[in-house]
Amino acid sequence: MKQKKLDHLDLVCLEIAKYNKIHNTYYSYGEYTALVRAGKIISDVVSEKRVKKNEKKMDR
Secondary structure, eight states: OOOOOOOHHHHHHHHHHHHHHHHTOOOOHHHHHHHHHHTSSOOHHHHHHHHHHHHHHHHO
16 A cells, blocks of 8 residues: 655644653644744754745745
């Protein structure tokens, strides 16, 4: 069976599950993204998306 390519939401959810397991927390998607926006948590997935956006702007 062919595996589904993971989109941004899938990657964020996997990152939240990993973070919760490591830090023994129970953050939901909303709580986690709010903490990322506030700068309390550094997210690999979200920062990667921002870098790609900035690269597109620089190409113009």
